[in-house]
Amino acid sequence: MMMPAEKSDNLFCSLAGLVDERKTSTTVDSDPSKQAVKISVRNLNFFYGHHQALFDNTIDLFANQVTAIIGPSGCGKSTHIRTYNRIFELYRNQKAQGQILLDGEDVLSPEMNLIDLRKRVGMIFQKPSPFPMTIFENVAYGLRLHYRIGRNELADRVEMALKRSALWDEVQDKLDRPGTELSGGQQQRLCIARAIAVEPEVLLMDEPSSAIDPVATAKIEDLIEALKEKYTIVLVTHNMQQAARVSDYTAFFYNGSIVEFGRTEQIFKKPAMKQTEDYITGRFG
């Protein structure tokens, strides 16, 4: 996609403006070195059969921050985050090499307990994926998997998760209706409720709002803001406005490599790399 220079500069300014606007309201420690690293990725390579999709990805994700992953379609954003919970292992010919440390524990090591890992690292998919069961059971799903808890406690936790995902008001009197009856945006928040019900440490979101309407998207963005207090969030998005609005850090991916990683402010205001600047100003994409 090519844009006339003038127009793209406008976009550039408006993105930087978005960043400015938001930073006044949130307080984040501006020195990255003081922040706790939640996930530390070192030299991650990824293969689909013989096709290498990621090249030496190295990145640190900070606890209780929102890290946006941006980049053109097919650059490896999904592939990258799908290594964090090893969901790619469902497919036979996919392989990851390198190191991913979650609180210092090696995620890719055979000793890592997959069930425990996936309880700690929740995932939201691009397409809302409610299970074929009631709204209540959707949210209770993970709780039932991982805990032996009584009826009342279960109901309490389901309610809490639905409240935290800003869905409670809309569904409280139809908890026994099928989850598939909700609208797309509601389904996505149901999936978020389902993920946070088990109190994970990290939430991976793969373009969570790309399949839903703008109003629902705004709700999800608000939700992300609220959730980062408890969780470390990785947000894949191809929508740069969204990255600028909600993230603290941004990583720019291109052709399977991490071109640039830094504070969202810096990435959008004065990107160090020419490629990054070209992408966020819309000179290609």
Place this chain on the structure above:
Amino acid sequence: MHKLSTIKTTASSRDQTRADLLFRGFTALCAIGLILIVVGIFIELLMNSWPAIKKFGLSFLVSQKWNPVPGIEEFGALSSIFGTLATTAIAMLIATPMSLVIAIFLVELAPPRMAGIVGGAIELLAAVPSIIYGMWGLFVFAPFMQDHIQPFLGEVIGGPLFEGPPMGIGILTAGIILALMILPFITAVARDVFLMIPNVVKEASHGMGATTWEVTYKVVWPYCIHGIVGALFLGLGRAIGETMAITFVIGNDHSISASVFSAGTSIASTLANEFTEASEPIYLSALFELGLVLFGLTVVFQIVAQLWLRRLRKSTGGRA
């Protein structure tokens, strides 16, 4: 190239509403024709069996007498109904769990190459004509039952269910042959049902930290149950009316016995065996009434299936 606007359109010769109307009329005609055929078959059966219905009344359904000797004819369907239901039950009991396990294995666990080969073999098996199963059953499987399975069952389990001399043929053998016949059929349909689940739903479930087993019975299963039950009823429908595979091995004896080793008969095999022998009108009419019973049985199973599915759909939420 011409600009599209300069090319003459075909709109004038293509009347949208008329074409639609024609098409709709044609499809409606086909649908109505289908219903007429079913109703026609029913009426024909009813008319032909009327003499028997008049003569034997309800006792036809509960009597196990089957005496075609001219002059003292007496016909009761019970032994045939019993044989049909017993062999079908045995077949479903064996085929249901096996085919579901195989289907899940093919979709979720087997390496792709193996899934391909086994899947192809299963489709091939489903296409084998039932007479082949019947012949194989009589010449290969029945002797095997007689020499190994029946003595084993009689000794290890015994009781009234597994009693009597091992004859090879009989209700159990027929049920097993039937199971083998419908197994590939159910497996193939069930596999296609499992394959239809979107990956993202499975990933979401694994992503919550579920094991393959948990994903299967908590998410895949409710997602598929509609189709699976459909597959089972297709299998049942085949089993209940199956003729050739059973006629060869069931023994064709109009009697009812608790033991699955004993010979019996089914509605379909009675019909196949005796139509050529039925000289007297009342004999023929009794056979038609048997056909009517089979027709009724299938209809009842279909209705039960539909009602059950409707209830399921309500409880699992639309998708299922």
